[in-house]
Amino acid sequence: MSLLHVRSSADSKDDCERPISTIVFIIAMDAEALPILKRFNLAEDSTFFPGLPWIRYHGFYKDLQLNVIWPGKDLVLGVNNIGTIPAALVTCASVQALKPDLIINAGTAGGYMSKGANMEDVFLVSSVAFHHRRIPLPGRDLYGVGRRQSFSTPVLSAKLQLKDGVLSTGDSFDICPPDDAFIAANNANLVDMEGAAVAYVAGLLNIPSIFLKVVSNAVDGGKPSVEEFHQNLAAATSTLDRTVAEVVDFISGKSLSELSVSETFSLGSTRSS
Structure with missing residues (x-):
């Protein structure tokens, strides 16, 4: 008997047509989570x-x-359990226990101003990858990068006017030259410390996942990232809270197919495999 229940493609097809009922938010830090907990009066x-x-x-x-x-x-x-290991573990355990219709990884991220990611901009991420898993061996190099598409939601993105982002994940707050090279190769304009790990588990268990990120510090802005992060964290989490509320309101009563289909897209062309 398998310890893990993986949703089948048949289950996923049926789930696409019924209204979304259960959402799991994976949020790395208490500062990011607290405003959302208060807004929705969630119990611990x-x-x-x-x-x-x-x-x-x-x-x-x-x-x-x-x-x-x-x-x-x-x-x-x-201190907060941040990074890819805690993110992957809690995502897996939460999916097994709650069997959600949708995972939302909501949080702050570093942004590249040169690539259109400015302070407090809100992004709905289209794809994620790792930049710290450098494995220069045939085939395993692509495994290390681990690029995955998020669940495509053009209706949500258009309605809330969210910017499109490409997210690159690593386990260090600072960016070293090899990281920079991988981030550039990933065509990423955002960096965080958990997104690609959440996407990996969601992909294994066949659960649609989206990634909502607010820029808290500029990676290429010329200021110390740690200092800027602390200065802007309160404003960024306030923006995140408002956006999460808008997203939840928009999702309420809708099916996954209603999020992924627009006038110019069909479910088959927009939903990630």
Whole structure:
């Protein structure tokens, strides 16, 4: 008997036609999550992941069950569990437990101003990849990059006037020259520390996933990124909160197919495999 329940393509086809009912938000930091928890009055369930620091917040809004999953804080150091490992683990555990219709990875990101990513811009990511998994061996180089398409939602993007972004993920806050080369090769204008890990798990378990990112610091702006990140975090998370509210309102009552089909697109051409 398999320990993992992977949704089949037949299940996915049926799920596309019925209204979305369960959403899992994967949010890396408490500062990003807190405004959203307050807005939707979500209740904490600290026993959902027994023995682990991960925390589920949950509640209902209109016809949607909302679940915000935060990886919590390191049990020794007391800092946010950020990075690809916590993101992948909580995503997998959450999907297995909650069997959501949709995963939304919402958070802040560094942006390349030279590529049109300015402070507090809001992006709906079209594709994600890694920039820190450098494996210069035949075939394994592409595995390392791990490029994946997000669930295509042209209707949502157009309605809320969200910018299109390409996200590159790594486990370090700073960007070294080899990272820069991979980010350029990925054609990315955004960088974060969890998106591609969430996409990897969502792809394995066949759950549609979208990535909502607000620029909190300019990677190429000439200022120290850490300092700029702290200065702009409150404004960026406020923008994220408002945008998440708009996204949830728009999704309510709609099916996945209604999000992915517009006048010029068909479900078959827009939905990622």
